[in-house]
Amino acid sequence: MDLRIFTEPQQGASYDDQLRVAQRAERLGYDAFFRSDHFVAMGGDGLPGPTDSWVTLGGIARETSTIRLGTLVTSATFRQPGLLAIQVAQVDAMSGGRVELGLGAGWFEREHAAYGFPFPPKRFGLLTEQFEILTGLWGTPEGETFSYDGEHYQLAQSPALPKPVQKPLPLIVGGNGPRRTPALAARFAAEYNTSFPEIADIPTRFATVRSACEEAGRDPETLTYSAALVLAVGADEAEFTRRAAAIGREPGELREHGIAGTVAEARARLEQLKEWGAGRVYLQVLDLSDLDHLDLVATEIMPALR
Template sequence: MTLDLRIFTEPQQGATYDDQLAVAQATERLGFSAFFRSDHYLAMGDRDGLPGPTDSWVTLAGIARETSTVRLGTLVSSATFRHPGVLAIQVAQVDQMSGGRVELGLGTGWFAAEHAAYGIPFPDKRFGLLEEQLEVVTGLWNTPVGETFSYSGAHYQLTDSPALPKPVQPRIPVLVGGGGPRRTPALAARFADEYNQSFPAIADIGPRITVIEQALADAGREPGSLVQSVALVAAVGQDEAEFTRRAAAIGREPAELREHGIAGTVGEAVDRLKALEAEGVQRVYLQVLDLADLDHLDLFAREVRRQLG
């Protein structure tokens, strides 16, 4: 299996819909398998975030109508942002609008400041919310047409839902990630099609895959039945000068990028990706932080991906 490369963006740092559309269309044109975006409402660090946040599922709905083959999803939507009944409707509708190209990444949420900024409740304990959201969303999608879905949990109650609309895909792929030692792997083994490690230490990636494979075995699932993915920052240049320029454009130090991401020259990026594949990684989300630099995507497609076979 050839390593699957996807493009992942952080629009809360400052991007319009048109900025994101340009990246999504370049992602499709250059042959990457998917365009994913974060689900945040507030810029991080010292960025002002202008012109302001864009909602992930509103954005993906628009992009769904202006692309034709690239897959679309979130890394990851926060369980605190939407009621699961509403989320199931939104994602199923975008799946219809895209002709069946949507994937749902779902997590607990972690950024307290964005919740305070927009008046969104942010409870201390959120794992139960995530677990029940996965039960509700997948339960609604899996209910046969003509039947109803009811659910009674600690956080959510649904009564005789018609469980509509239905996605185009027989099963929308669900992505779960997180670093918990027991509960998160068990949750991924129960609900997910993909497990994602977001910005891990490189040395931790292989051992974490071993933990997830054990969770699959404990759940009675086949080995390798969960796609193993990582999200890492990307900054690559044809030569050292171009790499250094790209590092400066995103406010990062070259040495730090080399340590933690897919970074450096083309050869270094290829070596890092091949090493990840040897550890059992099947899919890499390339975190692209300069959305105006479409030449960066072209370099990955033309030089880096070509050398992966």
Template sequence: MDLRIFTEPQQGASYDDQLALARRTEHLGFSAYFRSDHFMRMGDGDPLPGPTDSWVTLAGLARETSTVRLGTLVTSATFRYPGMLAVQVAQVDAMSGGRVELGLGTGWFGAEHAAYGVPFPERRFGPFEEQLEILTGMWGTPVGERFSFAGEHYQLTDSPALPKPVQDPLPLIIGGGGKRRTPRLAARYATEHNQSFPEKEAIAPQVRRVRAACEEIGRDPEDLVYSVALVLCAGADEAEVARRARAIGREVPELREHGLAGTPAEIVDGLASLAEQGISRVYLQCLDIRDLDHLDLVAAEVMPHVR
């Protein structure tokens, strides 16, 4: 099982907070540090220091880390024009020496769009699909050739399609639990299909749908990585589990039901159950970004049993 760390900086984190966690992630041997792409805190609480832009942050982390992979889960297609996003991601990939992965989604949080003056169209799946075609098309256009695209939502004319990412292909993550469109897009464009915070009984059926979509277009289903993101709340004992649950405003029984919560032995069992459902990568959502000891515990007491 590949274990990655996933954070929600919009809930209250500076760049320095994220850098500290990314460095600890790298030092402990987790394979990646991922962050959300949001511009407004969700729920009550201290709004400071305010949001940080995901790709500006990842550019900084790219220069201040050396081995850990970096990415978004997920960038909203509403936030950036696809041509500009292609440039940003390719540049950060170069800055990292080829360690970047792009998670891309339709966008869903209307309030943050209103708060920062970003259009939030009612129908977002069409633009999202066009963005996928443009990103992969630009990155896949041979150097010296031009890329054009005439869609309903975006038009590109004679783009030099530069710069290119270091990685070819650059890993592209498409997520969601949709039964028809999401599996089809994952099969066509993605290197990884992710389910973020799914009901646990829904995980295996969605994996089967994505695999079937691959087979329908003649793609080997084993080409894809199948992953989930689940909130983490681990503790050496029940008291520590309860303390960490309180710190993120959650209840232990609910976290056990919907996330990965409990003692290290319970976390290992939970990961084994996910593996039985076809999952080979898990994003551990760490909501208390300053609790670096949380990562230490998982690295010492969980990681050796699942690798």
């Protein structure tokens, strides 16, 4: 099982804060450093203010060498697909082929209003067309052009450059929808992710996506299945309680919904997810100043899962 660090920089983190976490995660052997793609804090003042996900990942790409990088997830409402294709391909080149793109329909209306992003009431069509355009642009042979005539986007004779280093660049489809999201994952994704579900629902989420793959004529085993869950682990109960307080969460609630508690409890939860078919887990780290938290998981939990 891969363990990935997942951060929420909109809650209050500078580029330097994120870089420190990414570099520590790389040294400790985590598989990836991922970040959310949001522009307004969900509680708190968010100081020093938001950072753009792809600008940030481009910088981190040049300051790391092995850890994979990506978003969970970029909103289709934030960028035109042609621009996003260029941005992601460029960061993939800057990293030497270590980028993955999680892409979603967007949901947080307030951040759209705050920065002037359109927020149409129906967004799944936008998302579907973005996947079609991204894969079309990146899959067009060099020297040929790509055109697209959709309901939401039109591209005319694009040179379809630059290309990502990875062929294909891994795409992640996330969400808990029962029908359209699994079908989208079966069609486009290298990975399906369920973020912050009820723990007991995870096997059903995975089973639904497996069924969608079978209906689409795709081998379900060609898809990676993952979950994103909050992390709060302590070497003992006192340390766990301190970490729960630092992120403003109740210990009991964290134990119910996250990778939380003592080392033994966290290891048992991850083993359970592995038995259910999770090939990787995104550990949502909310206190970016607590690098010892990453050390604890890497030393006491990670070896048992590999």
